Amino acid sequence: MTTRKITVNVNGTPREGEVEPRLLLVHFLREDLSMTGTHIGCDTTSCGACTVLLDGKAIKSCTAFAVQADGREVMTVEGLEKDGKLDRIQEGFHQEHGLQCGFCTPGMMMTTYALLKNNPSPSEHDIRWGISGNLCRCTGYVNIVKAIQYAAQKPAE
Amino acid sequence: MIPASFDYSSPKTLSEAISLLQQHGADAKILSGGQSLIPLMKLRMAAPKHVVDINGIDGLAYIKESGGFLTIGALTREADVDASQLVHDRYPLLADTAGVIGDPLVRNLATVAGNLAHADPANDHPATMLALGASVVATGPKGARTIAISDFFTGIFTTTLAPDEILTEIRVPMPQAGSGGAYLKVERKVGDFAAAAVAVQITLDGGSFTSAGIGLTNVGPMPIKATRAEKALVGKPAVESTIVEAARIAAEEADPAEDLRGSVDYKRSLVRVLTARALRLAITRAKGEH
Ligand SMILES: Cc1cc2nc3c(=O)[nH]c(=O)nc-3n(C[C@H](O)[C@H](O)[C@H](O)COP(=O)(O)OP(=O)(O)OC[C@H]3O[C@@H](n4cnc5c(N)ncnc54)[C@H](O)[C@@H]3O)c2cc1C
Ligand code: FES
Ligand code: FES
Numbered sequence: 506m507t508t509r510k511i512t513v514n515v516n517g518t519p520r521e522g523e524v525e526p527r528l529l530l531v532h533f534l535r536e537d538l539s540m541t542g543t544h545i546g547c548d549t550t551s552c553g554a555c556t557v558l559l560d561g562k563a564i565k566s567c568t569a570f571a572v573q574a575d576g577r578e579v580m581t582v583e584g585l586e587k588d589g590k591l592d593r594i595q596e597g598f599h600q601e602h603g604l605q606c607g608f609c610t611p612g613m614m615m616t617t618y619a620l621l622k623n624n625p626s627p628s629e630h631d632i633r634w635g636i637s638g639n640l641c642r643c644t645g646y647v648n649i650v651k652a653i654q655y656a657a658q659k660p661a662e
Numbered sequence: 663m664i665p666a667s668f669d670y671s672s673p674k675t676l677s678e679a680i681s682l683l684q685q686h687g688a689d690a691k692i693l694s695g696g697q698s699l700i701p702l703m704k705l706r707m708a709a710p711k712h713v714v715d716i717n718g719i720d721g722l723a724y725i726k727e728s729g730g731f732l733t734i735g736a737l738t739r740e741a742d743v744d745a746s747q748l749v750h751d752r753y754p755l756l757a758d759t760a761g762v763i764g765d766p767l768v769r770n771l772a773t774v775a776g777n778l779a780h781a782d783p784a785n786d787h788p789a790t791m792l793a794l795g796a797s798v799v800a801t802g803p804k805g806a807r808t809i810a811i812s813d814f815f816t817g818i819f820t821t822t823l824a825p826d827e828i829l830t831e832i833r834v835p836m837p838q839a840g841s842g843g844a845y846l847k848v849e850r851k852v853g854d855f856a857a858a859a860v861a862v863q864i865t866l867d868g869g870s871f872t873s874a875g876i877g878l879t880n881v882g883p884m885p886i887k888a889t890r891a892e893k894a895l896v897g898k899p900a901v902e903s904t905i906v907e908a909a910r911i912a913a914e915e916a917d918p919a920e921d922l923r924g925s926v927d928y929k930r931s932l933v934r935v936l937t938a939r940a941l942r943l944a945i946t947r948a949k950g951e952h
Contacts, residue, residue: 507669509670525667526667526668526669526670526713527664527665527666527667527668527703529664529704532664548663548704549663549701549704550697550700550701550768551853553765553767556767562741562770562771563766563767563770564767564770564771565767565768568696568697568700568701568771569696569700569771570670570696570700572670572672572715573693573696573715573717575672616766616767634766635766636766637765637766637852637853638764638765638766638767638768638852638853639767
């Protein structure tokens with residue numbers, strides 16, 4: 506099968522690739538770009554561990570092709586921290602112990618990033634509704650909600 | 663899971679997309695939100711040789727009232743429907759439906775048009791569009807044609823769309839004064855398909871039903887328009903006895919199969935209870951009380 510040249514702006518940097526059309530966006534990130542922050546949990550569009558932002562919208566990168574991101578912007582968990590300083594969302598998950606095994610965390614944080622951008626002061630209901638596509642098998646969500654509330658109280662960078 | 667190999671095109675215009683579909687015939691698949699197609703391709707239940715990605719075509723993402731209809735473009739996402747104040751104000755049935763499809767991440771990509779074109783009886787929009795009396799516009803090599811939604815579905819995963827036609831627009835008639843609607847769904851968890859769901863759209867005049875549309879989700883091999891239950895409403899006063907009788911008939915019209923989501927009896931009784939509740943909610947909305 507023929508490959509295609511793509512250029513994807515990942516966390517502000519243009520990244521080129523030569524990909525088969527069937528390559529999933531998550532595999533492009535993890536394998537071609539060695540950015541393993543984005544996780545694969547279920548591979549069946551159920552868990553949200555693979556959440557990234559595509560042109561600012563939170564999507565499941567296991568359910569999009571890399572070719573679809575050509576010429577567009579992708580933000581991954583690696584894009585949160587700036588110059589060694591944690592983003593307010595990372596800080597919130599740290600402070601409020603919003604994780605146990607950490608597997609769901611990159612996806613949770615990316616969903617949170619989009620959520621807070623659209624709704625800077627969400628209610629608890631808004632938060633629970635907003636993360637309803639991201640599954641966590643460890644925490645019971647209580648501390649995740651607190652982590653997001655913590656982040657929401659801090660000014661965005 | 664990795665899909666089988668395919669060739670990929672991302673046409674910039676509708677006519678380019680249609681000629682690609684003509685060229686590749688049954689070997690081609692349209693990709694819109696990808697939230698049904700890509701999972702199927704990963705499972706290799708679908709293995710198109712050619713994927714025509716329509717996401718790069720300008721002018722297909724809109725939701726607006728014009729010419730007596732609410733018109734929804736092919737690339738309008740569930741999240742766009744959910745975010746539309748117009749939809750929340752005037753089409754509560756549609757707002758309810760968009761809000762319970764998949765989860766927020768799925769809704770950011772999934773399109774209403776894809777939901778209809780996919781024709782999965784478990785999908786939520788088919789019943790809603792049946793209740794609303796919507797129609798769809800199919801655009802192909804010979805131009806555009808309008809198909810009533812009641813003529814659109816032909817079986818599980820099949821519609822009257824030709825392989826070289828694209829569903830370009832959905833048209834929902836603008837509601838008359840005194841109209842209201844509701845969609846109620848029982849799902850085991852967020853992101854699951856319905857165990858059963860009921861769409862209701864009614865119009866009231868002087869305390870009686872002057873029109874009624876009822877659609878049933880995932881309780882048959884195809885989305886069901888509960889026409890006998892609708893008839894039991896029209897011309898009758900909007901009181902509890904009418905509601906209960908229509909709900910009983912809707913449950914008879916359901917044709918569910920037993921699966922992991924429940925037994926036949928359970929699903930029928932869901933249809934009965936949800937129909938009654940959706941009617942009560944639709945009535946309060948029609949009266950502007952909700
Ligand atoms: C985790 C998960 C949960 C879900 N839960 C629900 C749910 O609760 N309720 C529900 O209704 N759906 C649910 N879905 C399905 C989701 O809403 C689908 O995305 C939708 O049914 C299809 O829309 P799409 O735009 O993603 O279409 P795609 O996946 O891109 O396409 C689906 C099919 O329709 C065809 N098609 C797409 N667009 C067009 C067009 N414009 N013209 C002609 N043919 C076209 C494609 O060729 C393909 O065969 C869920 C999906 C996932 C992954
Ligand atoms: S890995 Fe993508 S949703 Fe689970
Ligand atoms: S912390 Fe383990 S899955 Fe969420």
